[in-house]
């Protein structure tokens with residue numbers, strides 16, 4: 710299920726103030742958050758950049774080992790992107806492209822990475838109170854992933870996200 714919310718993803722506040730919010734974004738395999746929302750996340754949640762970058766280096770920045778996978782990185786409470794009184798946000802990295810993939814390939818990797826993310830979150834929720842809907846479905850907050858620097862028409866990514874069950878996607882639309 711997709712819910713569109715007008716506004717800045719970084720300003721997301723969960724309905725339950727005790728819940729940990731997941732902010733997901735599309736990542737490359739080079740270990741760089743240079744532009745777009747990745748650069749904003751790097752500035753707002755600096756504690757999450759090294760774990761992302763190290764993860765890429767550890768796998769030799771090898772697209773064949775990274776594309777279609779995801780990692781979840783808890784931010785530090787000292788990161789300026791965290792909101793006072795709320796638990797530190799967790800940043801989810803979806804490895805969807807390495808700049809040489811076609812739109813179709815990016816969409817395929819997006820589906821795999823999102824499903825892997827959900828598997829990780831289902832395990833994590835036994836230890837951490839993750840943001841969820843009243844019916845228990847996990848909530849994943851994201852921008853229109855792939856629709857900027859990765860240059861994939863949003864409708865293609867949207868079609869894939871619509872097929873994923875058991876999760877509520879909050880897609881923030883930055884005006």
Ligand SMILES: Nc1ncnc2c1ncn2[C@@H]1O[C@H](COP(=O)(O)OP(=O)(O)OC[C@H]2O[C@H](OP(=O)(O)O)[C@H](O)[C@@H]2O)[C@@H](O)[C@H]1O
Pocket residue numbers: 716717718719734735736737741742743744745746747748749851852853854855856857858859860861881882883
């Ligand atoms: N605060 C905000 N709240 C809500 N929505 C926001 C927003 N700020 C921007 N948007 C929108 O969010 C969509 C995605 O646009 P982006 O271009 O960011 O990401 P993308 O997924 O296409 O591409 C990933 C590569 O971008 C970087 O590349 P570099 O490092 O520079 O090489 C990464 O590292 C990857 O490699 C566009 O609709 C933006 O309008």
